Amino acid sequence: MMQTPGLVFLPLVFTALLLAQSAEEAGSRPSLENLAAAIQTELASHGDRVLGNGLYGWSTRLNKIEDCRAELSVRVTSNTGDPSVRNETVGFSLAAIDASTVELQKNRLELPCARKDKCIATTTTCTTTSKGIMVDCGTQGQSRSGTFSLEFDGDVAAATRLQQAFLQAIDLCRAPASVTF
Numbered sequence: 001m002m003q004t005p006g007l008v009f010l011p012l013v014f015t016a017l018l019l020a021q022s023a024e025e026a027g028s029r030p031s032l033e034n035l036a037a038a039i040q041t042e043l044a045s046h047g048d049r050v051l052g053n054g055l056y057g058w059s060t061r062l063n064k065i066e067d068c069r070a071e072l073s074v075r076v077t078s079n080t081g082d083p084s085v086r087n088e089t090v091g092f093s094l095a096a097i098d099a100s101t102v103e104l105q106k107n108r109l110e111l112p113c114a115r116k117d118k119c120i121a122t123t124t125t126c127t128t129t130s131k132g133i134m135v136d137c138g139t140q141g142q143s144r145s146g147t148f149s150l151e152f153d154g155d156v157a158a159a160t161r162l163q164q165a166f167l168q169a170i171d172l173c174r175a176p177a178s179v180t181f
Contacts, residue, residue, distance in 0.1 A: 035169040036065040039162065043072075046158040049107060049151045055079050058151040068094045068173035072150070084128040084137060090148055092120045094166075094173040102170070104163050109150040111166065118144040 030038075040062045047060040056078055063071040074088040092111075096119035103110040113119035121144055126137030152159055 029172065030168060032065060032068070032169060032172055035165050035172070036062065038165040039065070039169070042158050042162040042165065043152070046153045046155045046162070047151075049153050060151055063089075065094070065169065068169075070094055070169075072148075074151075082128050082130045084126060086124060086126045086137070089123045090120060091122075092148065094170050097166075097170050099167055099170045099174070102163065102167060104159055105149075107151060107154045109152065109159065109163055109166065110147055111150060112147040116146055118146050120145045120148045 043061050048058065050057045057076070059075040061073050063073050065071075070092055072090045074090060076086040076088070078084045078086075092113075096113055096117065097111050098114040101110075101112045103112075111120075122142070124141040124143070127134050128137050129135075150162075152162065
């Protein structure tokens, strides 16, 4: 008769150990909020790039990451001819990015969609200044593409940190949700 309480108690101990191990593993991975903060910090410090003595310039910022959807803003300035400013809002699901082909180039991070899908949505507005008057370049444009080239200033260490933060966020968003009973 003494073995019956032991048989009931033993599964409870194993369950507690498994739950403790799961909580430990989950605690060692950064949260999506922490990764978003890291990406924001890197882009605030290194998300600007200027070419040709100010002829062209890019400024990329992370607006938000919510529910595994990232939204970035890109401001492209051109001072050739009449100065123009193009503002883009870029959105995509982090789970739709193919982590195995995320590639760090010289001054950009390539974020390609999985299965060659067109998972990157971009909304563009543009203004130009002609004879001191600012006018719209045209109508607002929307497009979808299979990759996003994230421009940065070329700092290799910052680019590596940015790449790692994106890869961890992609991995976190692709991981199956845990179920508790």
